[in-house]
Amino acid sequence: MAKEEKKRKKKIRHTQEEENQKDVSENKDKRMEKIKDFQAKSDKEVKGKRKKESIHKNENRLKEENFIGIGDIGDVTEISDEEFFNALASDTSFNTDDSDEGDEKDSKPHKKQMLLHWMKKPLDINLFNGCPLCMLPCLDPRLEDTLRKMGFDSLFPVQLAVWHMTVGPGGFERDICVNSPTGSGKTLAYALPIVQMLSTRNIRCLRALIVVPTRDLAMQVKQVFDIVAPAVGLCVGLAVGQSSIEKEISSLIKRSKFEMGMSFDPEDSHVELESLVDILVATPGRLVDHINTTKGFSLEHLQYLVVDEVDRLVGESYQFWLPAVLQVSRSAQKRVFKQASSHNSLRTIRRCGVERGFQDNMYPRLVKMIFSATLTKDPNKLDQLDLHHSLYMTAGDRRYNLPKKLESYGLICTTEKKLLNLAALLEDLDSEKSIVFTSSINLTHRLCTSLNLLGCLPCKINEYSRLQNQSARSKILKDFREGRIDVLVSSDGMTRGMDVEGIKNVINYDLPMYVKKYIHRAGRTARAGQAGRCFTLLRKNETKSFKNMLEKVGIDSFSPYAFPAASLQRLEPLCITAMEKLIELEESKSSKQVEASSKFNKAK
Numbered sequence: 001m002a003k004e005e006k007k008r009k010k011k012i013r014h015t016q017e018e019e020n021q022k023d024v025s026e027n028k029d030k031r032m033e034k035i036k037d038f039q040a041k042s043d044k045e046v047k048g049k050r051k052k053e054s055i056h057k058n059e060n061r062l063k064e065e066n067f068i069g070i071g072d073i074g075d076v077t078e079i080s081d082e083e084f085f086n087a088l089a090s091d092t093s094f095n096t097d098d099s100d101e102g103d104e105k106d107s108k109p110h111k112k113q114m115l116l117h118w119m120k121k122p123l124d125i126n127l128f129n130g131c132p133l134c135m136l137p138c139l140d141p142r143l144e145d146t147l148r149k150m151g152f153d154s155l156f157p158v159q160l161a162v163w164h165m166t167v168g169p170g171g172f173e174r175d176i177c178v179n180s181p182t183g184s185g186k187t188l189a190y191a192l193p194i195v196q197m198l199s200t201r202n203i204r205c206l207r208a209l210i211v212v213p214t215r216d217l218a219m220q221v222k223q224v225f226d227i228v229a230p231a232v233g234l235c236v237g238l239a240v241g242q243s244s245i246e247k248e249i250s251s252l253i254k255r256s257k258f259e260m261g262m263s264f265d266p267e268d269s270h271v272e273l274e275s276l277v278d279i280l281v282a283t284p285g286r287l288v289d290h291i292n293t294t295k296g297f298s299l300e301h302l303q304y305l306v307v308d309e310v311d312r313l314v315g316e317s318y319q320f321w322l323p324a325v326l327q328v329s330r331s332a333q334k335r336v337f338k339q340a341s342s343h344n345s346l347r348t349i350r351r352c353g354v355e356r357g358f359q360d361n362m363y364p365r366l367v368k369m370i371f372s373a374t375l376t377k378d379p380n381k382l383d384q385l386d387l388h389h390s391l392y393m394t395a396g397d398r399r400y401n402l403p404k405k406l407e408s409y410g411l412i413c414t415t416e417k418k419l420l421n422l423a424a425l426l427e428d429l430d431s432e433k434s435i436v437f438t439s440s441i442n443l444t445h446r447l448c449t450s451l452n453l454l455g456c457l458p459c460k461i462n463e464y465s466r467l468q469n470q471s472a473r474s475k476i477l478k479d480f481r482e483g484r485i486d487v488l489v490s491s492d493g494m495t496r497g498m499d500v501e502g503i504k505n506v507i508n509y510d511l512p513m514y515v516k517k518y519i520h521r522a523g524r525t526a527r528a529g530q531a532g533r534c535f536t537l538l539r540k541n542e543t544k545s546f547k548n549m550l551e552k553v554g555i556d557s558f559s560p561y562a563f564p565a566a567s568l569q570r571l572e573p574l575c576i577t578a579m580e581k582l583i584e585l586e587e588s589k590s591s592k593q594v595e596a597s598s599k600f601n602k603a604k
């Protein structure tokens with residue numbers, strides 16, 4: 001009897017276990033289904049954005065092709081339909097931050113490629129070896145002292161090359177166009193000669209303008225000037241919209257004494273407002289605001305114009321600022337030049353002779369210096385800069401170069417396994433300082449949330465994208481610089497020019513579609529001659545395009561990077577749980593948004 005009872009109970013237990021297992025596996029299938037749907041939705045969202053970007057890019061290309069500009073247009077970005085749909089299918093990242101990141105492909109053999117004559121014989125920066133500061137001709141001892149305090153005892157090749165063409169024998173006779181790899185020291189390459197040349201000025205007025213594409217980069221460039229400029233008594237201003245325009249104006253323009261007192265009559269326009277700065281670092285939008293609206297803001301004494309990340313700043317989304325600056329400085333220059341014989345209070349004596357003017361009027365030359373790690377060769381874009389007797393400087397004979405000590409790796413996996421592979425990689429890297437790049441702002445947020453929901457990684461992770469306001473981004477960047485954050489999940493807004501010391505790894509969560517984007521992302525590491533690694537997560541069907549991309553920067557293949565199966569198995573359930581929590585968060589967020597909008601509609 002007891003035996004039969006035992007048998008019966010065992011049978012019941014067995015069927016229960018079978019049913020439970022069946023529930024669990026059905027449940028798991030449902031969970032995986034839900035995660036797949038979620039991933040497909042986010043892929044679709046990113047693809048939609050990319051498609052828009054790419055159509056936008058093609059519209060621009062067509063516009064350019066119909067543009068009757070100088071020379072041929074063989075250098076415009078080209079993407080055939082089949083490439084476009086391949087890229088979409090392989091889920092590679094189109095530019096979502098800036099449609100100007102496209103490559104100017106070396107035009108196909110059948111297309112005549114027009115290369116500007118001055119770009120045909122570039123000056124090779126690699127011919128210049130690093131030069132000890134004590135051997136640098138004409139360097140102001142105060143600047144030498146400051147550089148040593150910065151921990152620099154020699155100049156990098158690009159810095160020496162630019163020095164020779166500006167302060168040295170080259171004497172600023174020509175406009176300088178520099179194409180030098182990321183992290184090679186371009187900021188100091190232009191800051192040093194400008195500060196050296198202005199160190200002898202008597203009267204303070206705005207003589208040097210540096211334009212960069214983003215606020216964060218502008219603040220970073222200003223930090224460099226804030227170290228070297230005061231050493232020779234120069235003042236530096238910032239115009240980026242970081243503070244209110246009134247606050248900014250008071251930091252740039254000295255209000256006349258009358259304006260302080262009661263007796264000031266605003267109509268009294270003959271009172272000359274003085275500049276509080278010799279050098280201004282600005283983003284295009286705020287610069288144009290000051291040109292158009294700020295009383296006393298003048299470019300008439302401008303001697304140096306620097307355009308950093310120039311291929312971005314002459315791109316389609318920034319085209320508004322350059323004509324304004326050139327026009328204002330040109331007309332002001334002509335006026336100043338004519339008055340030069342008069343005894344006005346301030347005469348701007350510029351070196352480097354005069355420029356071919358309009359209607360044969362001669363006027364002092366505005367020296368232009370343009371910099372990028374991926375300098376454009378498109379004649380239509382460069383023509384906007386109105387360059388004078390340009391000198392093209394580049395590192396070696398290849399168009400695009402990665403830092404010498406950068407190693408490129410590829411992690412081949414399916415979309416579904418990307419989070420799992422990224423988690424395994426971050427676990428592998430322990431808490432080394434790293435940046436994870438994604439192609440869209442929303443994906444940045446989701447990825448950062450998922451990684452934190454895993455709860456098992458040895459690193460502190462935060463996100464950095466336009467979803468956060470400027471002050472939040474500045475704080476996160478500061479925490480990252482100071483080591484309170486180990487891994488930054490970032491959209492491409494961070495890419496250009498940002499210099500954070502000690503970044504060991506860059507991780508592309510998705511394959512950048514253009515080599516320029518790859519260069520600027522990977523260039524966040526291996527800076528100033530240090531070593532660094534760039535990992536790219538890609539699908540099997542993206543391997544070919546990744547290899548093609550690396551060939552453009554002189555790398556004939558990438559090293560595969562894989563993980564022991566055990567670590568993937570251990571992390572997989574955690575990733576699934578993290579994805580489910582993320583889906584719940586997204587669903588509750590969207591239901592709250594629906595609730596809020598229905599309440600809003602009812603209230604109307």
Ligand SMILES: Nc1ncnc2c1ncn2[C@@H]1O[C@H](COP(=O)(O)OP(=O)(O)OP(=O)(O)O)[C@@H](O)[C@H]1O
Pocket residue numbers: 151152153154155156159180181182183184185186187188372373496497498499501523527528
């Ligand atoms: N002469 C030097 N000696 C040692 N370090 C230097 C020197 N010049 C610059 N550096 C350091 O090199 C790093 C990269 O400099 P910088 O940001 O100017 O590079 P970059 O070429 O502008 O890079 P990107 O193309 O990404 O903007 C900075 O951390 C800077 O402090």
